[in-house]
Amino acid sequence: xxxxxKSTQRDLLVEALxxxxxxPLNVYSRPGSTPGLRAIKSALRSLRGKKEPxxxxxxxxxxxxxxxxxxxxxxxGRWLWLTAGLLxxxxxHGVRIRLWRAxxxxxxxxxxxxxxxxxxxVNFPAERVQERWLCRLLRRISxxxxxxxxxxxxxxxxxxxxxEKSRFHWETLAVLEQRRREYLALCEELAIQVLDGGRPAGxxxxxxxxxxxEALAPERFEVPRSMPASGVEPASGSCRADAPLADLGE
Numbered sequence: 001x002x003x004x005x006k007s008t009q010r011d012l013l014v015e016a017l018x019x020x021x022x023x024p025l026n027v028y029s030r031p032g033s034t035p036g037l038r039a040i041k042s043a044l045r046s047l048r049g050k051k052e053p054x055x056x057x058x059x060x061x062x063x064x065x066x067x068x069x070x071x072x073x074x075x076x077g078r079w080l081w082l083t084a085g086l087l088x089x090x091x092x093h094g095v096r097i098r099l100w101r102a103x104x105x106x107x108x109x110x111x112x113x114x115x116x117x118x119x120x121x122v123n124f125p126a127e128r129v130q131e132r133w134l135c136r137l138l139r140r141i142s143x144x145x146x147x148x149x150x151x152x153x154x155x156x157x158x159x160x161x162x163x164e165k166s167r168f169h170w171e172t173l174a175v176l177e178q179r180r181r182e183y184l185a186l187c188e189e190l191a192i193q194v195l196d197g198g199r200p201a202g203x204x205x206x207x208x209x210x211x212x213x214e215a216l217a218p219e220r221f222e223v224p225r226s227m228p229a230s231g232v233e234p235a236s237g238s239c240r241a242d243a244p245l246a247d248l249g250e
Contacts, residue, residue, distance in 0.1 A: 001150075001151060001152045001153055001158055001176075001179065001180060001183060001197065002158050002162065002171070002176070002179075003153070003157070003158045003161035003162050003165065004151035004152060004153045004158070004197030005151055005197045005201060005204065006110055006111070006151055007110065008201050009151065009201070009204060009205060009208055010026060010108055010110050012201070012205040012209075013108055013205070013208060013209060013212065014026055014108055016205075016209055016212075016221070016222075016223070016224050017106050017108070017212075017221065019222075019224065020220065020221045020222050022106040022220075022221070023104070023105050023106065024105070024106040024107075024108050025100055025105045025106065025107050025108065026108050026110065027092075027097065027107055027108065027109045027110070028109075028110045028111060029089065029092055029093070029109050029110075029111050029112050029113075029115070029116070030111045030115055030116060030119065031082075031085035031086070031088075031089060031116045031119050031120065032081070032084075032085045032088075034088050034089065034092050035092075036088055036091065036092065037084075037085075037088050078124065078127060079127070082120075082124060082127060082129055082132075083134065086129075086132070086134040086135060086138060087134065089113075089116060089138055089142075090134065090137065090138050090141065093113065093138065093141065093142040093143065094138075094141040094142065097109075097142075097143055098143055101143060109145070112142075112145065112148070113138070113139065113142045114148070114150060114183070114186055114187070114190065114192060116138075117130065117135075117139075117182075117186055118179060118182045118183055118186060120135070121182045121186075122175065122178055122179055122182060146212070146215040146216065147193075147208070147211045147212050147215050148192050148193065149192070149193045149194070149195050149208055149211070150183060150187050150192050150193065150194050150195070151195050151196075151197035151204070152180065152183060152184070152194055152195070152196065152197055153196070153197040153198050154180070154198075155173050155176035155177040155179075155180050156173065157197075157198065158176050158180075159171075159173055159176055193211070195207060195208070206223060209221075209223045209224070210223055
């Protein structure tokens, strides 16, 4: 969920892994915004003599991620964008992440398969992306994480935090509520652990890192004794209880 504290927990986990002797690799995985596609977009802008579009502090109008793809009106354009996004994720999940893991790297994904599936459901409901064979293949070949958690907050909290951070892109409360429903539904379907993103950052970090320690064995990862303090208050309303991790390819 946007503004639930993912980046904070990623940074804390990466630092803890380094302290335990690992070589963590931070990966951002989202349809249309993987490192590979961003590099291609940047290269194309350079070839065309264009610069990254300037942004104000906050967009005056809401949108859905990704804004351009979600606003594509021609069916062929949407099909091409979705095909490119799925192929890119197949390359990242099925090849690059597997190679990194095989080489002994600890891969930390800020977003992963779950977030892509939510994006497809929210932004492209008419295309029924999950029924396409490329999406089914993606679910099957994406490596199963040693630990997978989903940080959730209420739609109201997500919107409030986005405004506090002056984020350029923001979504309406209705879209955020839809995203939250899809996250809950897919977390239940995939048996992914749901954590309340309104809990203090240090408390959340200890909970997540304890799961990592259990997955990697104590001799390979040690949970730091001290965690950063945080003024974040618990969210109003509770999330689902933590659930066991299941194979994301099922």
